[in-house]
Amino acid sequence: xxxxxxxxxxxxxxxxxxxxxxxxxxxxxxxxxxxxxxxxxxxxxxxxxxxxxxxxxxx
Amino acid sequence: xxxxxxxxxxxxxxxxxxxxxxxxxxxxxxxxxxxxxxxxxxxxxxxxxxxxxxxxxxxxxxxxxxxxxxxxxxxxxxxxxxxxxxxxxxxxxxxxxxxxxxxxxxxxxxxxxxxxxxxxxxxxxxxxxxxxxxxxxxxxxxxxxxxxxxxxxxxxxxxxxxxxxxxxxxxxxxxxxxxxxxxxxxxxxxxxxxxxxxxxxxxxxxxxxxxxxxxxxxxxxxxxxxxxxxxxxxxxxxxxxxxxxxxxxxxxxxxxxxxxxxxxxxxxxxxxxxxxxxxxxxxxxxxxxxxxxxxxxxxxxxxxxxxxxxxxxxxxxxxxxxxxxxxxxxxxxxxxxxxxxxxxxxxxxxxxxxxxxxxxxxxxxxxxxxxxxxxxxxxxxxxxxxxxxxxxxxxxxxxxxxxxxxxxxxxxxxxxxxxxxxx
Numbered sequence: 150x151x152x153x154x155x156x157x158x159x160x161x162x163x164x165x166x167x168x169x170x171x172x173x174x175x176x177x178x179x180x181x182x183x184x185x186x187x188x189x190x191x192x193x194x195x196x197x198x199x200x201x202x203x204x205x206x207x208x
Numbered sequence: 209x210x211x212x213x214x215x216x217x218x219x220x221x222x223x224x225x226x227x228x229x230x231x232x233x234x235x236x237x238x239x240x241x242x243x244x245x246x247x248x249x250x251x252x253x254x255x256x257x258x259x260x261x262x263x264x265x266x267x268x269x270x271x272x273x274x275x276x277x278x279x280x281x282x283x284x285x286x287x288x289x290x291x292x293x294x295x296x297x298x299x300x301x302x303x304x305x306x307x308x309x310x311x312x313x314x315x316x317x318x319x320x321x322x323x324x325x326x327x328x329x330x331x332x333x334x335x336x337x338x339x340x341x342x343x344x345x346x347x348x349x350x351x352x353x354x355x356x357x358x359x360x361x362x363x364x365x366x367x368x369x370x371x372x373x374x375x376x377x378x379x380x381x382x383x384x385x386x387x388x389x390x391x392x393x394x395x396x397x398x399x400x401x402x403x404x405x406x407x408x409x410x411x412x413x414x415x416x417x418x419x420x421x422x423x424x425x426x427x428x429x430x431x432x433x434x435x436x437x438x439x440x441x442x443x444x445x446x447x448x449x450x451x452x453x454x455x456x457x458x459x460x461x462x463x464x465x466x467x468x469x470x471x472x473x474x475x476x477x478x479x480x481x482x483x484x485x486x487x488x489x490x491x492x493x494x495x496x497x498x499x500x501x502x503x504x505x506x507x508x509x510x511x512x513x514x515x516x517x518x519x520x521x522x523x524x525x526x527x528x529x530x531x532x533x534x535x536x537x538x539x540x541x542x543x544x545x546x547x548x549x550x551x552x553x554x555x556x557x558x559x560x561x562x563x564x565x566x567x568x569x570x571x572x573x574x575x576x577x578x579x580x581x582x583x584x585x586x587x588x589x590x591x592x593x594x595x596x597x598x599x600x601x602x603x604x605x606x607x608x609x610x611x612x613x614x615x616x617x618x619x620x621x622x623x624x625x626x627x628x629x630x631x
Contacts, residue, residue, distance in 0.1 A: 155336060156372040162418035166379035173374070180339045180373055187321075187337055 151207035152192055155184070160199045177201050210553030216627035218247040218546075219497070221504025222465070226610070227550045233610065234466075235506040236490075237542040241482070241497050246563055249541035249615050249622035253491075253511045258533030260294040261286050264515075265529045266474050268308040269522040270315065277529060278305035278317050280517070283333075285317065288534070290523055298331040300324055307473070309347035311354040312367055318345035318356060323363070323371065336371035338363060346473035348387035350394050351414045357384030362396065362412070376412055376419070386473035388433030388440050390453065393420065397430025397442060399471055404428065409442065409458060423457045431469055434476040434483050434494060436503065441494065443469055443476070443485060450494075462505060464492055474518035479526045482508075486528065489514035510542060511535040541617030550579070550610040551630055556601040558586070558611045559629040565590070568618030571597040571625065576610040583612050 157177040161170045168176065181203060185191055190206035215232070218240040223231025239250040263284065265277040273290030276297075283300030302319035309316050315326040316335075320343060325335035338345070340359035347356050354365040355375065362376040362384060378384065378396065385399035396410040396419070407429050410419040427445030434441040440453040441461065448464035467487045476485045482495040491509035496502060513530035520527040528535040558573050565571065571590070574583035586599035603609070609630060615623045 154370050156370060158372065158374050158376075158417070160417045162377060163416075164418045164422075167418060168377050173377070176339070176374075180337075183339070184337055189337065 150192075152204050153207040155203040155205060157181075157201040157203060158199065159196075159201065210555055210630075212629055212631040213551055213553070213555075214627055214629050215548050216245065219244065219501055219504055221502075221506045223549060224463075225465075229549050229551070231504075231549070232546055233549050234545070234547040236546075237508065237510055237544040238506050238546055238615075239508065239544070240504065240506050241493075241495055243563075243624060244497055246624050246626050247544070247546060247615075248564075248624040249544040249617045250508045252538045252540050252542035253489075253509050253528060253535045254538035254540075255512055256292070256527065256534045256536040257288070257294045258512075260296065261529075261533045264517050264531045265534070266305055266308050267518050267520040267527065267529055268310050268315065268317075269520055270310045273523045275520055275522045275527060276308060276310075276315060276317075277534060278308045280304050280306065283319070285331075288527075294534075298326070298333075300331075300333045302333050306343065307345035307347045307356065309349060309354055311347075311349050311365065312352075312369070314369070316347065316354060316356075316365060318347070320345075323356065323365075336363075336365075337373075339373045342383050344383050344385045344399065344471070344473075346384060346386050348389065348394055350389055351392065353414065355387060355394060355414065357387070357396070359383040375414075376417070378410055378419070379408075382407060385471055386430050386432045386442075388435060388442075388453075390440055395433060395440060395442075395453065397433060397444075399429030399431075402428060407444070411456075421456050425451055425458050429471055431471045432473050432475040432485070434485050435478055436483050436494060437481070437496075441483070445469065448487065462494075462503075464505060472517050474520070474529075477519040477521050477526070479519075479521045480524075484508070484519055484526070486511070486516050486519055489516055489530070491516075491519070491526075491528065509537065540619050541622040543617065544615040544622075546613045546615070546625075546628070548611045548613075548628055548630075550576075550608050552608055553630070554606045555609045555630040556603050556606070557598055557631050558609075558613075559631065560597040560613055560625050561627045561629070562595050562597065562623055562625045564622075564624040565592075565595075565597075566618065566621035566623070569621055569623045570616045571623050572614035572616065573597065573599055574612040574614070575603065576612070577603060578607050
């Protein structure tokens, strides 16, 4: 099975008004759910301090 | 009688008002740059294809001279070969397009929800999924990555082909509407909505988690950036206002008078070293031929269809994508008009000195007295010995005089004039 990677940044921006890490984290989880809802096969999600690495089946 | 007044600084382009003597009231299809100090007709906008391509599009060109047109009304994608043949090459199952860019050997194209990719053999309409489903997906290549606007996120594709859905987030509410290169950084222009009269541009180095500088303009959005020679301008708002980037702020700069402007990140391009910007069916240039001259605005080309939303350059050709199809620059000339400023004084004649008046071409003179609403065509007399065109005087009492000079070409021949004199 071929795979492709999508990244989601978790490190927050430094300016006021930008999303904080908790918000980015929640939004990232929402994005992963969206990918699933749209038919993507999410094979794995790897989390580091800076980002989610979402591994999808490359259909 | 008033002292004669001479208009010969065509390189100044359009002035700031109808009565600004440091420029012309209006220049239409006018080439003020080819021969310094003179003005001639510009080449005509002509049909390239209005049958295969029959919808408004966004465009991008690859490195081999092929230009792709992506419908902003449907999922259709057309290719124009370097030889000029159009064909439908794909229909995006995700619908209409908002942006496209050739990057790293692949063609990327954005519909509202998905980023598509064409690697030269396979069309992958759902290569990646946007997080925000923005109606604006401008794209720019910078620092070995492709950046794509997605509302409050800037998505990216890196050189390995990995998609990042949120390389940068900007404050909620506005959408990234256009990008420009600013040194090693990118400028991100935003648009909020028709009722929001204040929008912000962000300068971002493309890898930090936040931007470096931000600046507001009190306009309804950044419509597009215009790449000047070592400078960046931004066309903002509804009334043709242009701002210039001074490295940290946008300064109010120029205004294209009498136009209504709107969003569209592909409304500008650079063609033969000239920055071009399209509004309606009119393509304006912001250009100077030498560094010590002022940047001049003139209306150079006219597409066959209003509105035209996107410009592209490939194979030394300018393409204008409109609701009806694709236009290009023809080989014949278009009829040009030069409207002088309105001048105070009891002037009785207008003399046009010319450099060249080829067979079949002509120079016409119309006048407007005391702010009349309509132009009055005068019977022009051509003096081929002294190389000037004039009319028999007799305008009566004149308080304000304005003249329109019409340069009528003949095929690939154009009149060239050197000065306009009121006396």
